[in-house]
Amino acid sequence: MLYVDIPTRSEFATLSKARADTCVSIYVRTTPVTQEVAASRIEFGNLMREVQSQLQDVGFNKRRLAALMDSLSDLLDDDEFWRFQANSLAVFATADSIRAYRLANDLTSMVQVSDRFHLKPLLRAVTFPHSAFILALSENAVRFVEMHADLAPEVVKVPDMPKDAASSAGKSTLNDRTFSGRIHGSEGQNVRLQQYVRKVDAALRQVLSGRESPLVLAATGRLASLFAQTCSYPHLLKDTIADSPDQFSEAQLANKARPILDKAYASEIADIHALFDKRAGDNRATTDMADAARAATFGGIDTLLIDIDTTVPGFVDDESGAVTFVEKDDAKAYGVVDEIAARALASGARVMGVRREDIPGKGELAAVLRYPV
Structure with missing residues (x-):
């Protein structure tokens, strides 16, 4: 596997619920x-x-501050950890815990200190990480490739993955008689290919369980259609690399997958824009932060797009969702849009x-609402 740690949605939810006397977010x-x-x-x-400066300015407990800085210093001094990095590092620390995620995304360096973590930049890695898996599938071989933006792709070893179509059926060739006695021609071969695809799908479940990264299929002919019909992974993309994958290196497969990922992302954004425009006529869409904060507080947001690159400091009332904006981003204020996203x-x-x-x-931001504002 590559040195990338993309948090799952459940991990993200755990981080978003965290509250402490100080929560430090470093990108x-x-x-x-x-x-x-x-x-x-x-x-x-x-x-x-x-x-350290922000927390000293607000008179944060010296003992707790020392514990926090010690854990951050331990991470800074860990030579082995720093040897293996990706394009960005996200660190979330309190005086009692620390979590680090290595990300393929290019994120802006920043620090945020509050009573909760600043997670908006991390959402980019969760919702569209510019990462994917590629399944290179042919009768002769199977490769499962992990790719990330600006990082060299790598083959992932998958337990119980069949070597090829014939050996997956315990045969030296696909051209023999099936159990039911059907002739060994194309009909019997089709049965063997279905067996092969089912075993590939079963093996992939072990490594894809809980993941949300897109899966791009590289296959041709009958194998491509059989896998599309059989695949249990919900994030298999419709478009495929419609060439025999045996002739391509991992890097070449990744290059062919990137336009497919870009197209899928563009289509997803276009669909949300169309939905936003449709709902706007029914007062069920907003770009106003105050309206979005109230809607999020009462569970009224269906779909939310947020800008990952900026921070608007302030507070969102826990009961009413009322927003208070502040000019100074200190150790008490937090990102308003970040809080809206978490809710x-x-x-x-x-x-x-x-x-x-x-x-x-x-x-x-832009929010599509479940009911009129």
Whole structure:
């Protein structure tokens, strides 16, 4: 596996519910090139000092502050950890715990200190990580490839994955008589291919359980249609690499998969825009943060797009959802849009962290509502 830790939605939900006397969120741009990671460690150290300064300014408990800084320093000093990085690092720490995620996304370096974690940038990795799995499937071989943006793809070893179609049926060839006595021609071969595909799908369940990354199929002919019919993974993309995968390296497969991922993402965003426009006429869509905050508080958001690159400091009332904006982003304030996203997720909303140009109105957020504002 590549050195990428994409949190599941359940992990994200756990982080979003966390509350403490101080919650520190640090995002740092990193590099998978070990020889160049020193600059990222230096930046992480600088952000640590900013955390310390913010907490000292508000008179945070010295003993708790020392415990927090010790855990961050331990991470900074872990040479083995820093050897294996991706494109960004997200660290979430309190005086009692610390979690780190290595991400394929290019995220802006920042630090946020509050009574809850700042998770909006992490949403990009959860909702559209520019990552995918590729299943290269032919009668002669199976490869399961993991790919991430700007990182070299790698073959993932899958327990119980069949080697090829013939050996999966315990045969040296597909051209023999089936158990039912059907002739050994195309009809019998089709039975063997179905057996093969079912075994591939069963093996993949072990590594894909709980995952939400897209799966791109590289296969041709009957195998492609059989796998599409059989696959139990709900995130298999409709478009495929319609060439024999045996002729391509992992890097070539990844290059062929990227336009498919871009198309799927663009289609998803276009569908949300169309839904937003339709619901706007019924007063069931908004780009206003105050309206969105109230709707999120009462479980009224169906779909939410948020800008991952900016932070609007303030507070959202726990009972009414009323928003109070502040000018200074200190150790007490938190990201308003971040809090709206967390509340929307808690009520089962679909939430996507995107770039501003992908948001209707190109503002901080756009929400499709379950009922009129």
